[in-house]
Amino acid sequence: MRENQESQHDSIFECLTEIGCCERCSLRYIGVKDTSLYKNLSLIQDKFRKASSAEDENVENPPKRKKSCPCIACLDLLRDTEDYKTICDAVKAMGYDAKSFTCALSLPPSLQLREKSVLFFLSQRFPVVYSLSDFPNGFYNYVTLKDAWKWTYGTKIAEILNKKNDNSPSQDFFVEVNITYSDDEKECSCLLQMHADIFERRSKYPHKYGGEVFTRKSVEAALADTSQELFQQYYPCPPETPLVPAGYAPVSCYHNSLFVAGRYNKYSRILSQTPWVIDGERRVESSVQELISEIIVKAFKAQGSKFSASGREDVDVRTLGKGRPFAVELLDPHRVHVSPQELKDLQHEINNNAIGRIAIRDLQIVPKEELCKLKYGEEEKKKRYTALCVALTPPPPGALESLSEKVNDLVLHQKTPIRVLHRRPLAERLRTVHAATAEVVPSEGGSSESVHFILKLRTQAGTYVKEFVHGDFGRTEPSLGSLLGVEVDVLALDVEEIELDWPKEVE
Ligand SMILES: [Zn+2]
Numbered sequence: 001m002r003e004n005q006e007s008q009h010d011s012i013f014e015c016l017t018e019i020g021c022c023e024r025c026s027l028r029y030i031g032v033k034d035t036s037l038y039k040n041l042s043l044i045q046d047k048f049r050k051a052s053s054a055e056d057e058n059v060e061n062p063p064k065r066k067k068s069c070p071c072i073a074c075l076d077l078l079r080d081t082e083d084y085k086t087i088c089d090a091v092k093a094m095g096y097d098a099k100s101f102t103c104a105l106s107l108p109p110s111l112q113l114r115e116k117s118v119l120f121f122l123s124q125r126f127p128v129v130y131s132l133s134d135f136p137n138g139f140y141n142y143v144t145l146k147d148a149w150k151w152t153y154g155t156k157i158a159e160i161l162n163k164k165n166d167n168s169p170s171q172d173f174f175v176e177v178n179i180t181y182s183d184d185e186k187e188c189s190c191l192l193q194m195h196a197d198i199f200e201r202r203s204k205y206p207h208k209y210g211g212e213v214f215t216r217k218s219v220e221a222a223l224a225d226t227s228q229e230l231f232q233q234y235y236p237c238p239p240e241t242p243l244v245p246a247g248y249a250p251v252s253c254y255h256n257s258l259f260v261a262g263r264y265n266k267y268s269r270i271l272s273q274t275p276w277v278i279d280g281e282r283r284v285e286s287s288v289q290e291l292i293s294e295i296i297v298k299a300f301k302a303q304g305s306k307f308s309a310s311g312r313e314d315v316d317v318r319t320l321g322k323g324r325p326f327a328v329e330l331l332d333p334h335r336v337h338v339s340p341q342e343l344k345d346l347q348h349e350i351n352n353n354a355i356g357r358i359a360i361r362d363l364q365i366v367p368k369e370e371l372c373k374l375k376y377g378e379e380e381k382k383k384r385y386t387a388l389c390v391a392l393t394p395p396p397p398g399a400l401e402s403l404s405e406k407v408n409d410l411v412l413h414q415k416t417p418i419r420v421l422h423r424r425p426l427a428e429r430l431r432t433v434h435a436a437t438a439e440v441v442p443s444e445g446g447s448s449e450s451v452h453f454i455l456k457l458r459t460q461a462g463t464y465v466k467e468f469v470h471g472d473f474g475r476t477e478p479s480l481g482s483l484l485g486v487e488v489d490v491l492a493l494d495v496e497e498i499e500l501d502w503p504k505e506v507e
Pocket of ligand 1: 021022023024025026054071072073074077078079308
């Protein structure tokens, strides 16, 4: 079988050339996967010249090469031209510093029609080689136009860009090559008719790809279950000679997101974590997110960013200690090679710009897979707080001193606080306060009845601390107020520690 196939390669090559395929298309329909042949046209000519000249004597009608017309299968995308250099110029101008790239080719739908037509033609002309049933995916093991294009131009583009052409799945930088073909719509119009007829026959199917616009997906869907007989009623096999070649539309590039992580301290009691906007109006001037992200986005030449953190604090709450872990997702960064020293400088710049408001540390690039750690353990991790509280009347003697005995893995029933009901659904959740101590702040000679004290807490993440203190009108049970038997309120709250060992410390 295999020998039989290979012995036919020369005649298949000849036949494809005759119907108007370029050398590279003829090669790829034979299924040749030696990429060096695609890179060098003369190697293909050498490989097949001998065969064709030997056979010429036996052929009754010498092949009529249609060299002046565009290739019927690739619309000249695989012909040797210098057009690919326009792609390189465009990519260079965008200034990406990625060290490798892959090209993502976007083909006009009519190229799929032409592909299908050539394959149907071959299966008729060379049924032994291209028998449809032999291959699970329907066709002989040919090389797609996209692969052949990459083999033809990948190295050439890589040389000019001075980047490695790496088509592995882990590639993060994409050069999106868009192919245009002015006769595309005209050539695809047969699909409309084909579909209308099928639709009439099986009226149970909804009209999925109606209208005048063809997308690659809709054409793929239309062709997937189309039999050769049906196809040939609407489209010529082999395809007609095109009048114009396809060309390159402006290139676009895209780099996958890069993630930068660190920890932040928040020293301001009038700063929110994310931009605080109500009814289109800013409530506070800046935010932790903006103070961190804007400088990083600029440095990495990203097109945008998404900020996330391990939980959030209220506008009037400070975050002290080692700080709160955060991550910034940089969208389409043009710069990705940033040295540890540059990261240090960047951290310095952010801190200088936000003196008294925030400070960050441990700024570093992290792999995407680590991001889950930021959200992982959201419920389990523990947090330490310090609060300045006031009891409006003096608590019973010894009540503050014995607080630590009463609060020992104390389970709270917390209904969603009134102050966050506008953005969170009403629910009752169980949260644990692991430990609490209180220490009276000596009053400065005032005659007031109220007692100030410093409360230190260790709680489960997600505990509403302010509500635990004042009780939120009975919506948190028990509360510090109910434990002490007096009315209590929070004057100031600080997060002292978020027990999450991520990201790693940077020297
Ligand atoms: Zn071609």
